[in-house]
Amino acid sequence: MFEVLLTDMVLLTLAAILAIAVISVRNLLSATMLAGLYSLLMAMIWQNMNAVDVAFTEAAVGAGISTVLLLGTLSHTGRRTKQRPAVNWGALLLVGITGGILIYGTLDMPRIGDPNAPIHTGRVVQQLAQRVGKVDANGVHTPWEYNSMANQGEHFEEAQAGEHPHPEDDFAGHSPNTVTSLLASYRGYDTMYETAVIFTAGMALVLLLRRREEGADELLHDAKKGRDVA
Amino acid sequence: MKDQVVLRIITKLLVPFMLVFGMYVIAHGELGPGGGFQGGVILAAGFILYGLVWGKEDLHRFLPRSLTDLLAAGGVLLYAGVGVATMLMGGRFLDYAVFNPSHPGDGEALGMLLVEYGVGITVCTVMVTIYDMISEPEDLV
Numbered sequence: 001m002f003e004v005l006l007t008d009m010v011l012l013t014l015a016a017i018l019a020i021a022v023i024s025v026r027n028l029l030s031a032t033m034l035a036g037l038y039s040l041l042m043a044m045i046w047q048n049m050n051a052v053d054v055a056f057t058e059a060a061v062g063a064g065i066s067t068v069l070l071l072g073t074l075s076h077t078g079r080r081t082k083q084r085p086a087v088n089w090g091a092l093l094l095v096g097i098t099g100g101i102l103i104y105g106t107l108d109m110p111r112i113g114d115p116n117a118p119i120h121t122g123r124v125v126q127q128l129a130q131r132v133g134k135v136d137a138n139g140v141h142t143p144w145e146y147n148s149m150a151n152q153g154e155h156f157e158e159a160q161a162g163e164h165p166h167p168e169d170d171f172a173g174h175s176p177n178t179v180t181s182l183l184a185s186y187r188g189y190d191t192m193y194e195t196a197v198i199f200t201a202g203m204a205l206v207l208l209l210r211r212r213e214e215g216a217d218e219l220l221h222d223a224k225k226g227r228d229v230a
Numbered sequence: 231m232k233d234q235v236v237l238r239i240i241t242k243l244l245v246p247f248m249l250v251f252g253m254y255v256i257a258h259g260e261l262g263p264g265g266g267f268q269g270g271v272i273l274a275a276g277f278i279l280y281g282l283v284w285g286k287e288d289l290h291r292f293l294p295r296s297l298t299d300l301l302a303a304g305g306v307l308l309y310a311g312v313g314v315a316t317m318l319m320g321g322r323f324l325d326y327a328v329f330n331p332s333h334p335g336d337g338e339a340l341g342m343l344l345v346e347y348g349v350g351i352t353v354c355t356v357m358v359t360i361y362d363m364i365s366e367p368e369d370l371v
Contacts, residue, residue: 052263056255060271065357068278072364180260184342188324192309195266195349199306202356206299209363 007048015041028079029071036067053179234283241283248276256350260342266349273350274357281361295362298355305352312344 018038025031039062046055110117183191256269281289313324321328326341 053265053268056264056268057271060268060275064275065271065278065361068282068361069364072361075365179263180265180342180346183265184260184345185324185326185338188313188345191345191349192306192313192324195306195309195352198356199302199352202302202359205360205363210295 004048008045011041011045011048015045026081028074028077028081032067032070032074035070036063039063039066237283241279245276245280248279249273252276252350252354256346257343259346259350260339266346267353269346270350270353271357273354274361277354277358278361281358281365286362286365289358289362293358295359298359298362301351302355302359305348305350305355308348308351309345312341312348316341 015038018034018041022031022034022038025034039058043055043059043063046052046058114120252269252271252273252275254269255264255272256266259265259269277289277293312326316325316328317323319328324341324345326338327334328337329340330337
C-alpha cells in the first residue's frame, strides 16, 4: 500500500510539474512533446490505480495519436505562441474558484478503499452479481425483476444456481469485465452513438479537407502543366 | 524520413506487433481490459507510425482511402446491424442473448465481440483518416 502511495505521489508531482511546463513553454513544438510526456505519466498513474482500460486509452490516444495530430497541425501553423502578459488575473481567479469548488466536492467522497463506500454496499453489488442481459432460463427477464428477486432472499439463491447451466462457462452468463459489460450491454445505445459520433467526425473532416486537398492537387497539376508549357 | 535507415527498419519490425496487439485488444475486449476503442486506436497508431516513416503513398498502397472510408462506415453498420439482427431474431435492440437462446451467456459474448469489432474498425479507420487529412501533403512541401 505504501509503495503504491509513494509511486502515486512521485508520478503526480511529476505530472503537475509537466503541466506547468506545458503552459509556460513558448515553443509549441516543445509544448506538444511535453503534453505527450504528461499523457504517458497519466497512463502510468491510471495503471497504478489498476484502471488498465483508461491507461491503454491514455497511452494510445494521449501520448500517441493526439501528439501526432498536434504535430500535423503545427506543420500547418507557426511554432511559437504570441507574447501575452504572464498572468491573466481574471482567468487565474476563475480557475482558482473552480478548483476550490472541485476540491470542496471531493470532501464528500468516501476514503479510497473504504469498504463501507456506496460502491461496495449499494445496488452496484447486485448489478455486478446479476446477468448482464435481459433473458434468463429461470424466467427472469429484466434486471429489475432480478433485483426484486435478490431482495426477497431465498429465490435469489435459486436464481443464481440456475445461472450455471454449463460447468465450463467461467463467466456464468455475463462478461467478467465490468467495463465492457456496462459499455456493450447495459449502455449499448450510448456506445453505438459514440461510434457514430467518431464516424461523423471523420466524415466531416473528409468532406472539409479532402476536397481542398484535391483542389490543391489540381492546382499543383495546373502549375506543373503551366511550367511545362512555359 | 525515407533516408533514415534505422527508423525505417525499426518501424517495419515494430508495426506488425502493434497491429497484432491491437487485434488482440479488440478480440479480447469482452473478457479482459480493453475493447473496440482502445484496440482500434492501437491499430491506428501502427498504421500512422508506418505512414509517418514510410510516407503517405506507401500507407495508401495497402490502406487506400476508398478502403478506410468504406470500413469507417462498415464498422458503424456492423454495430447497428447487430442490434437490428437481434430485433429480427425476436429480441430487443442489442439484446445479444437471442443469438444463443439455450445458452444466453454465449450469445452475449458473441454479440459483444461483433459490436467491439464494429467499434474497433470505425475508430481505427477514422483515426487513420484524420492523420491522413491533417498531415502535410508531401508534394506541396
